[in-house]
Amino acid sequence: xxxxxxxxxxxxxxxxxxxxxxxxxxxxNLLTTxxxxxxxxxxxxxxxxxxxxxxxxxxxxxxxxxxxHVYGTPGQDRFGFMWDILTEGGLGLILLMDNTxxxxxxxxxxFVGIFRDFIAKSGLVVGVTRTDDRPRPxxxxxxxxxxxxxxxxxxxxxxxxxxxxxxxxxxxxxxYQIDPNxxxxxx
Amino acid sequence: xxxxxxxxxxxxxxxxxxxxRATRLCAMGFGASDLDHLESMxxxxxxxxxxxxxxSEAEVLFFNGDLPGCATIIRRLRQHRKCPIIVxxxxxxxxIPDVQFLQYPLTxxxxxxxxxxxxxxxxxxxxxxxxxxxxxxxxxxxASGASPEINIPVLExxxxxxxxxxxxxxxxAGALERNLGVFDHYAGFVHDVNLDDPLQTHRVxxxxxGYLSEYLRRSLIVMGKEAALIDVAIQDQRILLDLTGNRWGxxxxxxxxQRSCLGPLRNKPKIRLIGRSGVRGKVSAQxxxxxxxxxxxxxxxxxxxxNHRMRRAEFIIAQIALWCARGRLREGTDIHxxxxxxxxxxxxxxxxxxxAMQMAALWMLHPCSLAQTIEITGLKQRQVFAFYTVCDxxxxxxxxxxxxxxxxDDEWVERIRSALHSTHNKPDPQSSRGILPxxxxxxxxxxxx
Numbered sequence: 261x262x263x264x265x266x267x268x269x270x271x272x273x274x275x276x277x278x279x280x281x282x283x284x285x286x287x288x289n290l291l292t293t294x295x296x297x298x299x300x301x302x303x304x305x306x307x308x309x310x311x312x313x314x315x316x317x318x319x320x321x322x323x324x325x326x327x328x329h330v331y332g333t334p335g336q337d338r339f340g341f342m343w344d345i346l347t348e349g350g351l352g353l354i355l356l357m358d359n360t361x362x363x364x365x366x367x368x369x370x371f372v373g374i375f376r377d378f379i380a381k382s383g384l385v386v387g388v389t390r391t392d393d394r395p396r397p398x399x400x401x402x403x404x405x406x407x408x409x410x411x412x413x414x415x416x417x418x419x420x421x422x423x424x425x426x427x428x429x430x431x432x433x434x435x436y437q438i439d440p441n442x443x444x445x446x447x
Numbered sequence: 448x449x450x451x452x453x454x455x456x457x458x459x460x461x462x463x464x465x466x467x468r469a470t471r472l473c474a475m476g477f478g479a480s481d482l483d484h485l486e487s488m489x490x491x492x493x494x495x496x497x498x499x500x501x502x503s504e505a506e507v508l509f510f511n512g513d514l515p516g517c518a519t520i521i522r523r524l525r526q527h528r529k530c531p532i533i534v535x536x537x538x539x540x541x542x543i544p545d546v547q548f549l550q551y552p553l554t555x556x557x558x559x560x561x562x563x564x565x566x567x568x569x570x571x572x573x574x575x576x577x578x579x580x581x582x583x584x585x586x587x588x589x590a591s592g593a594s595p596e597i598n599i600p601v602l603e604x605x606x607x608x609x610x611x612x613x614x615x616x617x618x619x620a621g622a623l624e625r626n627l628g629v630f631d632h633y634a635g636f637v638h639d640v641n642l643d644d645p646l647q648t649h650r651v652x653x654x655x656x657g658y659l660s661e662y663l664r665r666s667l668i669v670m671g672k673e674a675a676l677i678d679v680a681i682q683d684q685r686i687l688l689d690l691t692g693n694r695w696g697x698x699x700x701x702x703x704x705q706r707s708c709l710g711p712l713r714n715k716p717k718i719r720l721i722g723r724s725g726v727r728g729k730v731s732a733q734x735x736x737x738x739x740x741x742x743x744x745x746x747x748x749x750x751x752x753x754n755h756r757m758r759r760a761e762f763i764i765a766q767i768a769l770w771c772a773r774g775r776l777r778e779g780t781d782i783h784x785x786x787x788x789x790x791x792x793x794x795x796x797x798x799x800x801x802x803a804m805q806m807a808a809l810w811m812l813h814p815c816s817l818a819q820t821i822e823i824t825g826l827k828q829r830q831v832f833a834f835y836t837v838c839d840x841x842x843x844x845x846x847x848x849x850x851x852x853x854x855x856d857d858e859w860v861e862r863i864r865s866a867l868h869s870t871h872n873k874p875d876p877q878s879s880r881g882i883l884p885x886x887x888x889x890x891x892x893x894x895x896x
Binding site for chain 2: 425438439440
C-alpha cells in the first residue's frame with residue numbers, strides 16, 4: 261500500500277524558535293540548513309543568535325499509512341521565496357510570534373497576509389513566545405488582530421518554544437482545527 | 448491541653464462493630480463546641496468507623512491550630528507518637544511541616560477527604576456497602592434513607608477482608624491507591640455517577656458560598672473587561688492578581704492557598720478591584736462593585752506586584768477553582784445546558800488536566816452540554832467537571848446559547864454517536880478524506896500524546 265504524504269509548516273519571524281519547534285515535534289530527527297551569520301545586526305546581537313536558517317528546517321514522522329513532513333520556514337524576508345514552495349499542499353500552519361519584537365501585531369498581520377490563501381484552505385494556530393519578558397500585547401490583542409484579518413476562533417497560546425510539551429499542544433490544537441471530528445472520536 | 452471527654456464518651460458509647468476495626472483518633476486542645484462539631488461530622492461516616500484512643504495509640508491526631516505555641520507543641524508530640532496530624536484552626540500555619548491543615552468552618556466533605564488522603568479507614572463499611580450495592584444494581588442504603596449520602600471514595604479491599612488490621616502505612620497507602628486511584632490533585636476522588644438519577648447527581652454538587660474561588664469569580668464578573676488588578680486579603684495575607692500582565696504575587700504561597708481552598712473561608716476576604724482606567728472598588732457579598740474612596744491608585748508607575756511568580760494569574764485563578772471544587776460542580780450548574788467557549792483557553796499556561804485539549808476543541812466547535820461531553824469524549828466525569836470548573840473560573844463560557852441550539856445539538860450528538868458505534872476509526876479506503884483522519888488520530892495517540 262502506498263504511503264500518503266502530509267505536510268505541516270511552522271513559520272514566524274527571525275529567532276522565534278521555529279527550528280526548536282520542528283526538532284520538538286520530530287523528536288530531534290531534524291535536517292536543518294543553519295548558517296553562521298556573516299552580517300552584523302542589532303536584532304541578532306540582542307538575541308545572541310549565531311546561526312540562521314537559510315532554506316528550511318525539515319523533520320519527518322513516519323507512521324503506519326503515511327508520513328508527516330514538518331517544515332520550518334526561514335525567518336528572514338529575503339528567503340521569502342521559499343514560503344510558497346513549502347506551504348504547497350500543506351495541512352496547516354503553526355505561526356510563532358515573538359512578543360519582544362518591536363511590533364508583534366504587525367508581524368502577525370504580515371505573516372497572515374503572506375499565508376492567507378494557505379490558511380483559508382488549511383488550519384492555523386498561533387503560539388506567542390517570550391510573554392514573560394514582555395506581557396503586552398496580550399493574547400486578547402492577538403485574537404482581536406486575527407478577527408480583523410477575518411480569522412476567528414483560532415487557538416492562540418502563550419508558549420515557551422523550548423518546551424516540547426508546549427509545542428505539542430500547538431500541534432494538537434492544529435490537528436483539532438484540521439479535523440474537528442478528532443475531538444469527538446478520540447475517546 | 449486535654450483530650451476532650453465529651454468526644455471520648457460519644458465515640459466510646461458506639462464501639463466498633465465486631466469484625467471491623469475502627470480508626471483510632473485522638474483530639475487535643477479543642478473546646479467543647481468545636482469538639483461537638485467535629486464529633487458530629489465524624490458520626491456521619493458511620494458509628495463504627497472511629498474510636499478514641501490515647502495519644503500513644505492514636506492513628507490520627509486532631510490538634511487545635513488556634514492554641515498559642517501550636518507549632519512547638521506539635522513538634523514535641525511527634526517525639527511521643529509518629530502519626531498523621533490534622534491541624535484544625537482559623538488561621539493557616541505554614542511553619543508546621545508535614546501536617547494537614549483544615550480551616551474553619553469545617554465541612555464533612557473536606558474532613559473526610561483529608562482523612563482518606565492520610566489514612567486507610569477499614570472500619571468505614573457504610574460507604575463500601577452502598578458502593579457494592581450500586582455496582583450490583585441494588586438500591587444504595589442512602590437512597591432508602593438508611594444513612595446520609597456522602598461523596599466519599601470506597602475501599603474495596605478493606606471491605607473484603609474486614610477485620611484485617613492494616614498497620615503498615617505503606618501497605619495501607621498501596622491499598623488506598625488500588626481502590627481509589629492515585630488522588631487526583633485537581634479532580635479529587637469523586638466517582639462517576641448516573642446523571643439520570645437525581646439522587647446520585649446530587650452528590651457531584653457543592654455549595655460554593657464562602658469559598659475563595661467564588662469570591663474571585665464574582666470579582667472577575669464585576670470587573671469584566673476593565674479588570675486590571677485584584678487585591679485579595681485573607682486575614683493578614685495578600686494575593687495580587689494582575690490581569691493585564693497575567694501575573695500574580697503577594698505574600699501567600701501555593702501551599703497556604705491550597706489550604707485556604709479546602710473549605711469555605713471563615714472570615715470574608717477583603718477584595719479590592721483596581722481597573723485600567725482607575726476604577727477602584729471592592730466586591731460586596733452580593734458580588735456588586737462598591738466604590739471605595741481614598742484607596743491607593745494603581746498605574747503603570749506604581750508597581751504593586753513586586754514579587755510576582757513565574758506562573759500566570761489565570762493559572763492561579765484556575766488552580767484555586769480546582770482546589771475548591773475537587774471534581775465537583777458548583778450548585779446550580781446545569782449539566783444539560785449547551786456550553787460554548789468565547790475563545791480557546793490558554794492551555795499551556797493552565798493546570799494540566801486530562802482531555803483538556805479535546806474538550807476545548809469540542810466546546811469551540813459546537814455548543815455541547817457536560818452530559819454530552821462525557822458521552823462523546825469518554826472521559827471521566829470528574830475530569831470533565833474539572834475542566835468545566837477551569838473555564839468557568841476564567842469566565843470563558845459564552846452566555847446561554849439560543850433556545851434553538853439544543854435541538855440542533857441533539858441531532859449533532861446523535862450523528863456523532865452513530866459514527867462512534869458504526870465506523871469508529873475505520874477510514875474509508877476509497878476516500879482520501881478517510882485516510883487523513885485516521886493518520887491524524889495515530890499522530891495524536893502515538894506521537895504527539
